[in-house]
Amino acid sequence: MAEVSPPEAPPLVKAVADELYKCNRCGFCQTRCPIYRATGLESSVARGHVARLQAALEGSLPFDDEIRSSLFECLMCRACTAECPPAIETDRAVVAARASYLSERQSRIQRFIFRRLLASPALLRAGVRALGWLKRTRLTVFAKLLRLLPWFDRGLSEGPAMMPAPKTFLRDRLARREQRRSQVKRVVYFLGCAIDYCFPEVGEASLDLLEAAGYEVTVAQNVCCGLPPYSYGDLESARALAQKNIEVLREFGADAIVTDCASCSSFLKDYPELFEEGDPMRAEAEAVASQARDVSEFLAAIELPDDLQRVEAVVTYHDPCHLSRYNKIVREPRELLRRIPGIEYRELPEADWCCGGAGSYAMSHHDLSMRVLERKMENIRSTGAEVVVTPCPACIMQLRYGAAKFEVPVQVVHLTEMLRRALSPEERVPERTAG
Ligand code: SF4
Ligand code: SF4
Numbered sequence: 001m002a003e004v005s006p007p008e009a010p011p012l013v014k015a016v017a018d019e020l021y022k023c024n025r026c027g028f029c030q031t032r033c034p035i036y037r038a039t040g041l042e043s044s045v046a047r048g049h050v051a052r053l054q055a056a057l058e059g060s061l062p063f064d065d066e067i068r069s070s071l072f073e074c075l076m077c078r079a080c081t082a083e084c085p086p087a088i089e090t091d092r093a094v095v096a097a098r099a100s101y102l103s104e105r106q107s108r109i110q111r112f113i114f115r116r117l118l119a120s121p122a123l124l125r126a127g128v129r130a131l132g133w134l135k136r137t138r139l140t141v142f143a144k145l146l147r148l149l150p151w152f153d154r155g156l157s158e159g160p161a162m163m164p165a166p167k168t169f170l171r172d173r174l175a176r177r178e179q180r181r182s183q184v185k186r187v188v189y190f191l192g193c194a195i196d197y198c199f200p201e202v203g204e205a206s207l208d209l210l211e212a213a214g215y216e217v218t219v220a221q222n223v224c225c226g227l228p229p230y231s232y233g234d235l236e237s238a239r240a241l242a243q244k245n246i247e248v249l250r251e252f253g254a255d256a257i258v259t260d261c262a263s264c265s266s267f268l269k270d271y272p273e274l275f276e277e278g279d280p281m282r283a284e285a286e287a288v289a290s291q292a293r294d295v296s297e298f299l300a301a302i303e304l305p306d307d308l309q310r311v312e313a314v315v316t317y318h319d320p321c322h323l324s325r326y327n328k329i330v331r332e333p334r335e336l337l338r339r340i341p342g343i344e345y346r347e348l349p350e351a352d353w354c355c356g357g358a359g360s361y362a363m364s365h366h367d368l369s370m371r372v373l374e375r376k377m378e379n380i381r382s383t384g385a386e387v388v389v390t391p392c393p394a395c396i397m398q399l400r401y402g403a404a405k406f407e408v409p410v411q412v413v414h415l416t417e418m419l420r421r422a423l424s425p426e427e428r429v430p431e432r433t434a435g
Pocket of ligand 1: 073074076
């Protein structure tokens, strides 16, 4: 076996380099890779990524643009890992390789976004507000003009159509919300960026449910969880954001840290891996990880009010990758849906196949993302469901876009929105002004 010592490799690269040599070339990973299914290319699938990374680590293939583009095509959905006999963690290998590229070639704009914007709620808020204003006014025209430029990535010009732009963010709404008090049951709510800026009504539904179950909810003043920079290979920015959040979260003596973003919940649980053994932050990261709960697992484990209202609807469920394969939460959201009287639940074919959303993938790789999405939408159509439920804001964004693009007559909602309908139908109004 070849000696593996990648030059100037970050810790994660060394960890996954050993992993790469477990590959036996069986090709089982081909059966479940959405990107391989779309392209039919060996360079798209885990076996291809592994072979190229092995060659690059041994020095027979340079880390250059030839392998760079295929590595950035990976959705990091972990479907291949589920099929792989030695369970090779392709997503970690891909991140390690991206980190190697990024250490030399990060653009200034990306550096600014990951290091400054995501670390500053005030800046991020101002930026999202400006984007929302542009979307509601002129950006759609601007985006159409951009599409005329042959070299402009079409996905970016689709961004305004994909991203919701609510007039008020969740933190603004929460400032007007009357908090329920409890001496015994307390949770911290970790507020994900996409929930705050794109889907505030989801956050309100989650808080309604937690409070209806008797919990006092404290909303943490957290920053971005760090997953976006991590996914692009900017481990330093991911670590810095994680550190900020750990410093915020360690102050609370709550039963759990609950979030309604599947990506945030899985990344909070992965915080310890960002810090090396012996680093004092690692123990603190472990404490946060042990308290982190996705809202679906938390709600499934507690007592919900026993007078749930009937909701007459044919419903199906899409598994977000970060919930089903990263968090291993599959049964709980389905059980919660089945608890709602009146719901006719229909299982979705290929429910745990990635929808192609994968963070900003639909913008960075628009055409590939749409090919993956089309398959998902046809599966949803085949169920005849009126509502598709999924507990991930990125999936909601992608599936709503897919429903419009592929003309599938289905409503896409978060799990907590669906549950709240059963809790109190009169609270369905999207914007409340309580408090
Ligand atoms: S993580 Fe997903 S997209 Fe990437 S190689 Fe594996 S199955 Fe394919
Ligand atoms: S399934 Fe795993 S072991 Fe088999 S070829 Fe793919 S990566 Fe290698």
